[in-house]
Ligand SMILES: Nc1ncnc2c1ncn2[C@@H]1O[C@H](COP(=O)(O)OP(=O)(O)OP(=O)(O)O)[C@@H](O)[C@H]1O
């Protein structure tokens with residue numbers, strides 16, 4: 001079973017506003033509410049691609065119930081911990097002349113809730129895969145990622161981590177199976193600006209030297225680079241298309257890579273699946289389906 005953890009799930013309120021101006025009333029031209037949070041997006045795309053997963057994490061209030069309900073409608077299993085105080089957040093994703101995001105705070109998670117998550121993780125076995133992604137709400141210690149990695153280490157399960165900066169750096173010593181920073185996050189870690197696929201390769205290799213087994217760097221419209229544990233460097237430009245909503249493109253890439261890897265055991269095929277899955281999500285309001293990914297794969301060879 002693939003388990004995803006979302007520490008701070010959300011309802012993503014995706015809106016379009018013509019020429020947004022602060023300080024006045026703006027009206028939406030388009031609006032959609034989607035279940036969100038990085039692990040949840042991974043679970044949705046895995047379901048769309050025909051892979052079972054169980055979404056773990058913390059939920060609260062009516063927004064939490066709605067997220068859970070919507071996620072289950074995609075066929076994903078859920079085993080969320082229901083937190084008593086506060087509400088699961090609503091994250092606003094506004095498309096206008098620029099893209100603006102306002103992400104909420106989330107509920108008040110107590111030590112006993114964290115303990116419940118640890119108890120769930122104690123039941124995982126060697127055959128399971130764990131995806132940990134997204135930010136840590138302020139009510140959780142910033143050592144959450146490390147604590148989880150330490151706890152599951154002896155089980156030898158494959159762990160995928162999609163987190164930024166310090167959260168990511170601190171888990172490398174536990175040798176995660178896959179990490180997926182984007183080029184800006186990779187650049188921030190090493191205090192450099194990385195704009196081309198060739199530029200990211202040496203820095204991706206550094207993260208591998210620091211412990212990650214496979215390093216997948218997403219680069220939005222520039223494509224992606226994979227430095228794999230069999231010393232291969234695989235890279236590709238992105239499929240061509242019109243971006244409609246890039247929220248969740250990175251999560252879709254993680255899901256596509258995992259699905260491809262489980263189906264073929266081949267890193268090149270997993271990479272292409274991840275790449276096309278990311279783009280398929282970027283080219284629509286919602287997240288990629290299997291059919292979208294197959295269609296985009298065909299266009300990639302024509303590019
Ligand atoms: N403008 C685009 N054109 C084509 N493909 C794109 C575009 N933006 C994203 N993608 C696809 O999605 C993948 C992941 O995108 P990106 O690098 O933006 O991830 P991310 O920064 O983790 O995104 P997010 O945090 O919004 O999920 C890219 O590698 C690419 O395959």
Ligand SMILES: O=P(O)(O)OC[C@@]1(O)O[C@H](CO)[C@@H](O)[C@@H]1O
Pocket residue numbers: 008010012035036037038041091103133134135136247248249250251
């Ligand atoms: O605060 P986090 O967890 O880092 O990011 C949350 C979030 O912006 O990421 C997802 C896209 O990747 C969205 O569905 C969600 O709103």
